[in-house]
Amino acid sequence: MAKQPDINRLKKIAKEVRIEIVKMLNCAGSGHTGGSLSMVELLVGLYFYKFKCDPSKPLCSTRDIFVLSKGHGCPALYAVLAKMNFFSKEELCTLRKIGTRLQGHPQIGLPGVEISSGSLGQGLSIANGFALGARLNKDPKRVYCLMGDGELDEGQVWEAALTSAHYKLDNVCGIIDYNKFQIDGRVEDIKGLEPLKAKWQSFGWEVFEIDGHNVKEVAEAYDKAEKIKGKPSMVLAHTVKGKGVSFFENKNKYHGVAPNKEELEKAIKELETEK
Amino acid sequence: MEIKMKPTRDGFGEGLVELGQTRDDIVVLSADLTESTRAAWFKDKFPERFFAMGVSEQDMMGTAAGLALSGKVVFACTFGAFAAGRAWDQVRVSLAYMKTNVKVVGTHGGISVGEDGPTHQANEELALMRILPNMTVIIPCDAIEAKRAAIASASYPGPVYLRLGRSGVPVITKEEDIFEIGKANLLKDGKDVAVIACGVEVYEALCAHEALKKENISARVINLHTVKPIDKDLIIKAARETGAVVTAEEHTIVGGMGSAVSEVLSQSCPVPMEFIGVKDRFGESGDPKELFKLFGLTADDIVKAAKKAIARKNARD
Numbered sequence A: 001m002a003k004q005p006d007i008n009r010l011k012k013i014a015k016e017v018r019i020e021i022v023k024m025l026n027c028a029g030s031g032h033t034g035g036s037l038s039m040v041e042l043l044v045g046l047y048f049y050k051f052k053c054d055p056s057k058p059l060c061s062t063r064d065i066f067v068l069s070k071g072h073g074c075p076a077l078y079a080v081l082a083k084m085n086f087f088s089k090e091e092l093c094t095l096r097k098i099g100t101r102l103q104g105h106p107q108i109g110l111p112g113v114e115i116s117s118g119s120l121g122q123g124l125s126i127a128n129g130f131a132l133g134a135r136l137n138k139d140p141k142r143v144y145c146l147m148g149d150g151e152l153d154e155g156q157v158w159e160a161a162l163t164s165a166h167y168k169l170d171n172v173c174g175i176i177d178y179n180k181f182q183i184d185g186r187v188e189d190i191k192g193l194e195p196l197k198a199k200w201q202s203f204g205w206e207v208f209e210i211d212g213h214n215v216k217e218v219a220e221a222y223d224k225a226e227k228i229k230g231k232p233s234m235v236l237a238h239t240v241k242g243k244g245v246s247f248f249e250n251k252n253k254y255h256g257v258a259p260n261k262e263e264l265e266k267a268i269k270e271l272e273t274e275k
Numbered sequence B: 001m002e003i004k005m006k007p008t009r010d011g012f013g014e015g016l017v018e019l020g021q022t023r024d025d026i027v028v029l030s031a032d033l034t035e036s037t038r039a040a041w042f043k044d045k046f047p048e049r050f051f052a053m054g055v056s057e058q059d060m061m062g063t064a065a066g067l068a069l070s071g072k073v074v075f076a077c078t079f080g081a082f083a084a085g086r087a088w089d090q091v092r093v094s095l096a097y098m099k100t101n102v103k104v105v106g107t108h109g110g111i112s113v114g115e116d117g118p119t120h121q122a123n124e125e126l127a128l129m130r131i132l133p134n135m136t137v138i139i140p141c142d143a144i145e146a147k148r149a150a151i152a153s154a155s156y157p158g159p160v161y162l163r164l165g166r167s168g169v170p171v172i173t174k175e176e177d178i179f180e181i182g183k184a185n186l187l188k189d190g191k192d193v194a195v196i197a198c199g200v201e202v203y204e205a206l207c208a209h210e211a212l213k214k215e216n217i218s219a220r221v222i223n224l225h226t227v228k229p230i231d232k233d234l235i236i237k238a239a240r241e242t243g244a245v246v247t248a249e250e251h252t253i254v255g256g257m258g259s260a261v262s263e264v265l266s267q268s269c270p271v272p273m274e275f276i277g278v279k280d281r282f283g284e285s286g287d288p289k290e291l292f293k294l295f296g297l298t299a300d301d302i303v304k305a306a307k308k309a310i311a312r313k314n315a316r317d
């Protein structure tokens, strides 16, 4: 029988990761709260269920590859990597401080971080490069690439979308954190993306549209994507920016603002009592 | 003696084919300029290691980075204007910042592109590339050097920018000459003035050397094929021993090779300097030979600049 996701475990981990994220951001005093909280289940469903890696050998050649294209969401990635034991949890509080490996946007060199990012729109091309490299190396690895919805305004994303489909990169699985907000406001007001599923389909992608906070749907989407042959897959995940903390949810002010002490205490209380 | 003319892009194409034969980790990408960049010569022999990227320079740089992170040595080929201009942020973040093993190949550098005109004449990319940390910038002077630069850069870790030309240029180096990335070559000794040149201007500098000799002026000629990392020692020695320097490049004098030389000399051995290059303007269409006259890039222009630099030196004494 195929491996089944342990839903309760994944939910519990997601909650713990959120708590680490708000703590880390408060400790740093700056950073991107909203977009880190919206991507939590997308990462947890990947790393704690699907992803092939060995945290004690982060560069092991058979590992799967995760490319964080929306680099500003790195607090979520750092929290997950620490939880996976790529590095110690103590290091999380060094976020954004002088000398840290946890730069304000991801930098190669921190175990588990595959690319340096922060300039939006570049990740999918790099993921394609990894996928072509894997094909040349006859390596069955899968390559995942997480993007923001605002990030999709970048032309390079669509250049890359053509490349993945043209080269039939079925080892590529894109993920869109469709939280409906970018810095200047609602995505639909700034530069609408709809019909987004149809756009990716017309670009030659298989699209799985899911609730990005439902770990079961997330895990199953990665399972289904793996079975698609001859074309790349996209997990189009509907999410809530700031998810998990009522006063951050859909409050775009918290796109790039970290919780202060008072907000942190309230946030942790909410996250801990959430069922 | 008759001079053989050959474009540097042809030397590069030969180098790629040789690399393909000797190493199986070489991968080549091209942004819809496969014939023009000579990437086609590799593609014909090793189609499974060539990927057409379409007119998507930004995507090409990212794809190259991913391939490089998978253990490949990647040559990403397009025109210099587009490699550095259109895809500069991708070069900055996905190549330079990450130190990925990608060799960016920019052909059609400088006004010698000729008739296609200003949009296609890269006169700014040496500056755009050399200001990036971790980037190596090479501009071969002829087809032989271009071939050797291609081969050497494959074994040189990290991102490299290779600046090549479209038109035939005199073949002046020999297969047995030493070529080492970061080590400039002293071509002619001289004591009155030093002409530091790169690319096709090396040939013009050699012609200037002969012309100056007839007037009893002894001009040292240096081929600064690597703009970054720059060979400080040879440059400082030349300035110290001659007391006057002329730089010559087929590129804007704002931020290019001459600027790099003056950054070295102003700190370590300030001497009068003259700059031969494109004078803060865009190129234009025309026959390359005529454009070189119009833009002041000929041996004659170097001769005049050399005399001016010497006069300024003498006025200081």
Ligand SMILES: Cc1ncc(C[n+]2csc(CCOP(=O)(O)OP(=O)(O)O)c2C)c(N)n1
Binding pocket: A032, A034, A035, A036, A038, A070, A072, A073, A118, A119, A120, A121, A147, A148, A149, A150, A151, A152, A177, A179, A181, A182, A183, A241, A255
């Ligand atoms: C190329 C580039 N332009 C601008 C920015 C500044 N910036 C950071 S986040 C962001 C909005 C991104 O929106 P989205 O992708 O929806 O991210 P999320 O909502 O998940 O935080 C912008 C414009 C950037 N990082 N990179």
Ligand SMILES: [Mg+2]
Binding pocket: A148, A149, A150, A177, A178, A179, A180, A181, A182
């Ligand atoms: Mg968003």
